[in-house]
Amino acid sequence: MWRGLWTLAAQAARGPRRLCTRRSSGAPAPGSGATIFALSSGQGRCGIAVIRTSGPASGHALRILTAPRDLPLARHASLRLLSDPRSGEPLDRALVLWFPGPQSFTGEDCVEFHVHGGPAVVSGVLQALGSVPGLRPAEAGEFTRRAFANGKLNLTEVEGLADLIHAETEAQRRQALRQLDGELGHLCRGWAETLTKALAHVEAYIDFGEDDNLEEGVLEQADIKVRALEVALGAHLRDARRGQRLRSGAHVVVTGPPNAGKSSLVNLLSRKPVSIVSPEPGTTRDVLETPVDLAGFPVLLSDTAGLREGVGPVEQEGVRRARERLEQADLILAMLDASDLASPSSCNFLATVVASVGAQSPSDSSQRLLLVLNKSDLLSPEGPGPGPDLPPHLLLSCLTGEGLDGLLEALRKELAAVCGDPSTDPPLLTRARHQHHLQGCLDALGHYKQSKDLALAAEALRVARGHLTRLTGGGGTEEILDIIFRDFCVGK
Numbered sequence: 280m281w282r283g284l285w286t287l288a289a290q291a292a293r294g295p296r297r298l299c300t301r302r303s304s305g306a307p308a309p310g311s312g313a314t315i316f317a318l319s320s321g322q323g324r325c326g327i328a329v330i331r332t333s334g335p336a337s338g339h340a341l342r343i344l345t346a347p348r349d350l351p352l353a354r355h356a357s358l359r360l361l362s363d364p365r366s367g368e369p370l371d372r373a374l375v376l377w378f379p380g381p382q383s384f385t386g387e388d389c390v391e392f393h394v395h396g397g398p399a400v401v402s403g404v405l406q407a408l409g410s411v412p413g414l415r416p417a418e419a420g421e422f423t424r425r426a427f428a429n430g431k432l433n434l435t436e437v438e439g440l441a442d443l444i445h446a447e448t449e450a451q452r453r454q455a456l457r458q459l460d461g462e463l464g465h466l467c468r469g470w471a472e473t474l475t476k477a478l479a480h481v482e483a484y485i486d487f488g489e490d491d492n493l494e495e496g497v498l499e500q501a502d503i504k505v506r507a508l509e510v511a512l513g514a515h516l517r518d519a520r521r522g523q524r525l526r527s528g529a530h531v532v533v534t535g536p537p538n539a540g541k542s543s544l545v546n547l548l549s550r551k552p553v554s555i556v557s558p559e560p561g562t563t564r565d566v567l568e569t570p571v572d573l574a575g576f577p578v579l580l581s582d583t584a585g586l587r588e589g590v591g592p593v594e595q596e597g598v599r600r601a602r603e604r605l606e607q608a609d610l611i612l613a614m615l616d617a618s619d620l621a622s623p624s625s626c627n628f629l630a631t632v633v634a635s636v637g638a639q640s641p642s643d644s645s646q647r648l649l650l651v652l653n654k655s656d657l658l659s660p661e662g663p664g665p666g667p668d669l670p671p672h673l674l675l676s677c678l679t680g681e682g683l684d685g686l687l688e689a690l691r692k693e694l695a696a697v698c699g700d701p702s703t704d705p706p707l708l709t710r711a712r713h714q715h716h717l718q719g720c721l722d723a724l725g726h727y728k729q730s731k732d733l734a735l736a737a738e739a740l741r742v743a744r745g746h747l748t749r750l751t752g753g754g755g756t757e758e759i760l761d762i763i764f765r766d767f768c769v770g771k
């Protein structure tokens with residue numbers, strides 16, 4: 280019987296494996312369509328600019344632009360004179376690289392021209408390429424789209440590549456590289472294979488029933504696989520927001536009573552004068568938001584009005600906005616003046632904001648809080664510390680910079696918890712799309728467990744597997760592809 284079962288498993292397994300040779304995206308099939316070209320390095324004056332082509336006429340274009348006219352050795356840099364095929368006018372002396380398909384980024388024949396980066400050279404070479412029959416300028420993301428169409432990258436890898444191009448912080452770069460390396464796709468394929476096996480068990484039971492000499496407990500084995508998968512999916516979904524924060528920035532909000540030094544800290548962390556600092560309490564009114572790289576993590580840092588009651592309408596509106604922003608924070612930087620802890624505003628702040636966030640257990644709260652006591656320079660060195668009854672805190676002086684290293688280290692730990700740490704954590708879900716498909720898969724597994732009818736149970740497993748397949752780009756609709764490739768620039 281096992282042979283029958285494994286034949287079924289093998290048949291079903293062919294579904295997800297087809298992912299690797301996907302051609303269903305509507306993008307041009309390999310070898311067909313136009314040959315595209317574009318400047319792939321940045322715009323503007325630079326030492327070297329890279330212009331590349333992809334498509335069947337690449338080799339022809341290389342031959343008619345260069346002298347000598349023979350194709351260089353594949354994947355070896357060769358120095359060639361480039362000239363305009365129409366006028367014969369020399370354009371540049373450049374390094375050229377020939378990547379015959381399928382061993383190229385797009386899977387098609389590709390050429391790279393590494394030319395001198397002056398605007399006249401670049402536009403001369405682009406115009407010369409445009410004059411070659413069969414060549415046209417590439418659209419945004421078209422090289423990557425061809426790579427996807429030719430099975431060189433799956434969809435999560437394409438997203439990783441887009442993120443890598445846009446990565447601004449170290450943690451974002453690490454995360455994007457891991458996704459480009461296929462970690463998330465690999466995980467999904469593993470899960471899809473588990474479902475394929477579970478499906479094979481259920482289908483075997485449907486086909487052969489109890490009477491046949493079917494291996495005992497096939498359905499139980501399917502149930503065990505589904506339960507294990509539910510646990511794994513649940514764990515990833517619980518962490519889902521972390522990957523999205525890593526991609527688009529965690530919200531860090533600085534709050535505290537007036538004059539604690541909130542704006543001083545924001546300016547210190549962002550290394551630029553974002554907010555006005557003054558000895559006058561109530562200086563900051565609006566929420567001031569600035570993107571910063573904090574300890575390698577992308578952060579949207581917000582300065583807010585000092586929290587106090589009984590003030591004029593304008594400042595009151597500032598306090599309302601501050602509280603509103605506080606609710607959206609992933610991480611709260613709660614700041615007090617270390618030399619003013621006994622004041623009513625400090626006590627009130629500790630009793631309300633600090634105590635209420637601190638009281639939540641870390642598991643049911645997505646908000647975290649760091650308590651910072653500023654102006655440590657005003658404490659007398661011999662005197663007692665800031666007070667025994669305070670929750671855990673850090674001492675800082677924005678004036679002298681003392682305690683800043685400790686604060687940055689504490690921030691790194693907190694942000695790793697808020698965003699996920701791409702150096703150690705399992706693959707993160709960086710997009711709402713990932714979350715949507717994993718949730719869809721989990722819901723379908725719920726239907727599987729509830730179905731009394733085996734045919735419906737098998738269908739639920741197919742739906743669940745379909746979600747995992749679509750996550751890596753199998754059966755992807757044009758609409759989703761358009762959204763993803765929109766993130767790319769021309770030349771990528």
Ligand SMILES: Nc1nc2c(ncn2[C@@H]2O[C@H](COP(=O)(O)OP(=O)(O)OP(=O)(O)O)[C@@H](O)[C@H]2O)c(=O)[nH]1
Pocket residue numbers: 536537538539540541542543544555556557558559560561562563564583584585586653654655656657675676677678679
């Ligand atoms: N001695 C000392 N003074 C500081 C320190 N940090 C800030 N200050 C001073 O404290 C005053 C208030 O600083 P701000 O940064 O404007 O404080 P804030 O919390 O943003 O104030 P509001 O926006 O009015 O709520 C300014 O005069 C700062 O120069 C510090 O570490 N030590």
Ligand SMILES: [K+]
Pocket residue numbers: 537538556557558559560561562563
């Ligand atoms: K102030």
Ligand SMILES: [Mg+2]
Pocket residue numbers: 541542543554555556562563582583
């Ligand atoms: Mg301020």
